[in-house]
Amino acid sequence: LLLIFASLLSQADPIFDQLISEIKEEAAVRTFFSLLIAAALLFGLSLQIKPSSKTTEFKLFSFHDVAIPVIAIELLFLFFLFIQGKYLFGSHEAITNFDITYSEYVRKGFTELLTTTFLGGIIAYLIILKAKTVKQSKFLSGLNVILVVELMALLVSALKRDLLYMDVYGLTRVRLIGSIFLAWLAATLIMLLITNLSKRLQEKQLFFGIFVISIATFMYLNAFNMDYKIATAEPPEGQHLDYFYITSLSVDAAPGWGEIIQDMSLQF
Numbered sequence: 001l002l003l004i005f006a007s008l009l010s011q012a013d014p015i016f017d018q019l020i021s022e023i024k025e026e027a028a029v030r031t032f033f034s035l036l037i038a039a040a041l042l043f044g045l046s047l048q049i050k051p052s053s054k055t056t057e058f059k060l061f062s063f064h065d066v067a068i069p070v071i072a073i074e075l076l077f078l079f080f081l082f083i084q085g086k087y088l089f090g091s092h093e094a095i096t097n098f099d100i101t102y103s104e105y106v107r108k109g110f111t112e113l114l115t116t117t118f119l120g121g122i123i124a125y126l127i128i129l130k131a132k133t134v135k136q137s138k139f140l141s142g143l144n145v146i147l148v149v150e151l152m153a154l155l156v157s158a159l160k161r162d163l164l165y166m167d168v169y170g171l172t173r174v175r176l177i178g179s180i181f182l183a184w185l186a187a188t189l190i191m192l193l194i195t196n197l198s199k200r201l202q203e204k205q206l207f208f209g210i211f212v213i214s215i216a217t218f219m220y221l222n223a224f225n226m227d228y229k230i231a232t233a234e235p236p237e238g239q240h241l242d243y244f245y246i247t248s249l250s251v252d253a254a255p256g257w258g259e260i261i262q263d264m265s266l267q268f
């Protein structure tokens with residue numbers, strides 16, 4: 001209601017519209033982080049740890065408080081995936097109806113999809129906690145399976161964007177690190193799916209698995225010579241190497257500089 005009335009009043013008065021626009025610019029980021037902090041506090045305060053054999057309960061929300069929003073989110077994801085299937089995985093000509101190029105469409109959304117998947121993973125974990133305390137545990141577990149599968153599909157969409165971007169613009173540090181983070185997210189979602197389906201797997205085992213995956217990812221990032229990979233990679237079809245970007249990399253890319261110098265001497 002607040003958003004509806006603000007929109008109506010903004011259309012009624014141009015000065016008020018300018019004030020609302022300034023407030024929106026400041027409030028958007030602040031509201032997002034405030035909601036995250038509030039959610040973390042509410043989650044922590046809702047846990048009831050008792051010195052008994054009972055599992056930790058998550059009583060802040062009722063069954064319907066969890067089920068209805070999750071169903072709404074899954075419908076939203078389903079609609080988004082339908083759009084992705086039609087345009088991202090479809091023909092390039094369909095994009096022209098929106099007055100943008102296919103490369104512009106591909107470049108957008110990669111980071112947002114990873115962020116969405118990460119937050120969706122947190123929701124999936126909260127559903128696992130809630131499913132242990134209600135009679136409708138099978139229903140919530142079923143919803144969680146659908147949610148995790150849709151999140152995996154979002155990662156596939158993000159991977160598609162990343163690969164298409166690399167094919168058109170070449171390798172960059174950001175894209176390579178994004179791909180590694182994507183793999184970490186995929187492994188974490190698999191752990192969540194296993195925990196959701198298995199009654200024997202406990203939360204400590206889930207967190208231990210995520211910890212192992214995180215350590216393995218960290219070690220891979222430190223062992224993987226990213227700059228050398230970028231410097232020695234083949235340029236996109238019909239394009240030359242980005243000499244400026246490659247020469248701005250670290251000394252790890254030095255083995256690839258010889259080919260760059262030789263290629264430059266032939267062209268110039």
